[in-house]
Amino acid sequence: MTNVYDEQDYPYAVRHWTHPTRLGALSQLMGRLAAPFRDCRVLEIGAGDGVNLASMAIGAxxxxxxxxxxxxxxxxxxxxxTAAAGVSNLRLDCADLRDFEAEPQSFDYIIAHGVYAWAPKIVQDAVMALCGRLLSPRGVAMISYNALPGCRLRQALRDLLLSAVAGIAEPERRIAAARATASFYAEQWSASDNxxxxxxxxxxxxxxxxPDGLIFHDELGEIYDPQLFSTVVAAARAHGLDYLCDNDPSLVGHALWESEQWGQSLPLTGGDQIAYEQALDFVETRFFRRSLFCRAGAPLERRFAPERLSGLYLEAQLEPFMDASVSEGEYAFKTAGMGEVSTRDALFGAAMRRLGEAYPRALAIDEIAAEPAARSALLRLFAGNMARLATEPFPVGRQPGEKPFANPLARAQARLGLGSVTSYRHSQVxxxxxxxxxxxxxxxxxxxxxxxxxxxSGAAEESRTRAQVKAALATFAMWGLTRA
Structure with a gap:
C-alpha cells in the first residue's frame, strides 16, 4: 500500500525542545528527577528520517x-x-506503531511530534497505550497536537483549501492550487474591515x-483532528499517565508561578491546574501544544522551588548594551530575538553577563546564582523564551580547539549536499x-x-584565506557546529 509520505517529502528537522536534556529539566522543575541523558533509552514515534534522534545519539x-x-x-x-555519520546507537524501523513491541517500561523518553492530531482515533489510542505501556518509572513522554480553540480558524481555511484541491491527486499540482487559492483569499480578506x-x-x-511538504501533509492531509487540552489529558489518564507540564516555556511559567490570571480564574477552575491551563488555552486561543506526561502516581510539585534548579544548566545569548533608554544602575541586554531584558538587581545582572560571555556554552545555575531571587529571575528568562534549560550542557564553546572537530552528523549532511545541517546544540544551521x-x-x-x-587556498592569497578560515571557525563555534 502506498504511503503518502513516500510520494512527497516532509521537512524533517531537529527540534531543540524534544531533546531529553530539556524534557528531563522540565520534569525536575515539577518535582520529578528524570533519567540521565547519557544512559537513557529514547523512542520516537513518527521519527521520519531519524535526524532528530541522530542528533541526540551523537551526544550520548x-x-x-x-x-x-x-x-x-x-x-x-x-x-x-546515520551510516554516513557513523551513528551506531540508533535503530530506525519502518513499522506501524500499533505493531511495535518492546519490554514494558523500557523507555525513559518517548517523543511523538506531529502524529497525534493527524491520525485516526485508533492511532491516537495506540499512541497513548504505547506510552502507558513503555514509559519507565522516571520517564517523560512528549505528545504534540493541534489544539483548540485556536485551530478552529485554521479549520476554516483548511475547508476552503480542500474544496479548491478536490480531485487533484498529484502532490505538486495540489500544493500549487492550494497556494494560489490562499493567496487570492488573503488579498481579498486583507481589504476588509471585518x-x-x-x-x-x-x-x-x-x-x-x-514549506511544500508541510502544506501537503499537515494542511491538506486526510485527517486533521485538533484536540482540547483537557481531552488529551483524560486520554492519557486512561492509560496510566499523568500530565506533567507543557513544553512551551510560557506555559511552564504559568505552572511555576501563580499569576494574576490564576487568581482571576479561581471561580472557574477551583485552583485545578488542568482546568486552569484549559482556561488559558481559551483566553490565548492556543492552536498547538507539546504536552509532557509521566507515569501516574508520581508526586508532582509544580510551584517554583529554588532548590530544583540544582544540577540544571542555562544557555542564553545575551549582549549587554547602553543607550539613552538605559538608566543609571540598570543592567540591560539584547536577546537572541533582538528583544531586551533589564534589571537593577546586581546579582541577576552579573549572572546574565556571565551567560552572555559564555554563549553558546551553557552554565550551571549553581555556579551563577545562589540566591532564590536570582535563581527565580534566571528561570524567568527561560519562561520568556530567552534561554534554554537543560540537565546537561552541550559540548560547545567559543573556541573550536587546535584541531577543530565538527559534528559528524553535520559533516555527513554537508557531504550529501544538504542545505541545512545539525549542530551539537540540537539545532538546524x-x-x-x-x-x-x-x-x-x-x-x-x-x-x-x-x-x-x-x-x-587554491589560487587565493594564503593570508586572506587564513583570515577567512579563522572567521569561519569562529562562526561555526558560535553556531555550535564544532566541539569545544
Whole structure:
C-alpha cells in the first residue's frame, strides 16, 4: 500500500525542545528527577528520517535510540545518513506503531511530534497505550497536537483549501492550487474591515510561508483532528499517565508561578491546574501544544522551588548594551530575538553577563546564582523564551580547539549536499555554497588552522584565506557546529 509520505517529502528537522536534556529539566522543575541523558533509552514515534534522534545519539554514545515511522522512503534516507555519520546507537524501523513491541517500561523518553492530531482515533489510542505501556518509572513522554480553540480558524481555511484541491491527486499540482487559492483569499480578506476576515487573512499568509511538504501533509492531509487540552489529558489518564507540564516555556511559567490570571480564574477552575491551563488555552486561543506526561502516581510539585534548579544548566545569548533608554544602575541586554531584558538587581545582572560571555556554552545555575531571587529571575528568562534549560550542557564553546572537530552528523549532511545541517546544540544551521560545505567536512579533528588554510587556498592569497578560515571557525563555534 502506498504511503503518502513516500510520494512527497516532509521537512524533517531537529527540534531543540524534544531533546531529553530539556524534557528531563522540565520534569525536575515539577518535582520529578528524570533519567540521565547519557544512559537513557529514547523512542520516537513518527521519527521520519531519524535526524532528530541522530542528533541526540551523537551526544550520548552509551544511550540507545529507536525511531519508528511508516515511510519506507524516509527510513531509507535516515539509514543512509546515520551510516554516513557513523551513528551506531540508533535503530530506525519502518513499522506501524500499533505493531511495535518492546519490554514494558523500557523507555525513559518517548517523543511523538506531529502524529497525534493527524491520525485516526485508533492511532491516537495506540499512541497513548504505547506510552502507558513503555514509559519507565522516571520517564517523560512528549505528545504534540493541534489544539483548540485556536485551530478552529485554521479549520476554516483548511475547508476552503480542500474544496479548491478536490480531485487533484498529484502532490505538486495540489500544493500549487492550494497556494494560489490562499493567496487570492488573503488579498481579498486583507481589504476588509471585518475582524474575522482579517484573522483569516493572517492565517492564509501564515499558510503561504510554510514549506511544500508541510502544506501537503499537515494542511491538506486526510485527517486533521485538533484536540482540547483537557481531552488529551483524560486520554492519557486512561492509560496510566499523568500530565506533567507543557513544553512551551510560557506555559511552564504559568505552572511555576501563580499569576494574576490564576487568581482571576479561581471561580472557574477551583485552583485545578488542568482546568486552569484549559482556561488559558481559551483566553490565548492556543492552536498547538507539546504536552509532557509521566507515569501516574508520581508526586508532582509544580510551584517554583529554588532548590530544583540544582544540577540544571542555562544557555542564553545575551549582549549587554547602553543607550539613552538605559538608566543609571540598570543592567540591560539584547536577546537572541533582538528583544531586551533589564534589571537593577546586581546579582541577576552579573549572572546574565556571565551567560552572555559564555554563549553558546551553557552554565550551571549553581555556579551563577545562589540566591532564590536570582535563581527565580534566571528561570524567568527561560519562561520568556530567552534561554534554554537543560540537565546537561552541550559540548560547545567559543573556541573550536587546535584541531577543530565538527559534528559528524553535520559533516555527513554537508557531504550529501544538504542545505541545512545539525549542530551539537540540537539545532538546524543553514549552510550556503559548496565551499562552505566542503570546509565543514574538513573539520574531522585531524587538521590545524594551517592545514585548513592550505586545503582551502587554491589560487587565493594564503593570508586572506587564513583570515577567512579563522572567521569561519569562529562562526561555526558560535553556531555550535564544532566541539569545544
Amino acid at each position: 554514545p552509551r544511550a540507545q535510540f529507536i525511531g519508528v515511522d511508516l515511510s519506507e522512503r524516509a527510513i531509507a534516507a535516515g539509514r543512509e545518513l 475582524a474575522f476576515r482579517k484573522a483569516l487573512a493572517l492565517e492564509a499568509r501564515d499558510f503561504l510561508g510554510r 543553514a549552510l550556503e555554497g559548496d565551499d562552505t560545505r566542503r570546509f565543514l567536512d574538513l573539520l574531522d579533528g585531524t587538521r590545524t588552522v594551517d592545514d585548513l588554510t592550505r586545503a582551502m
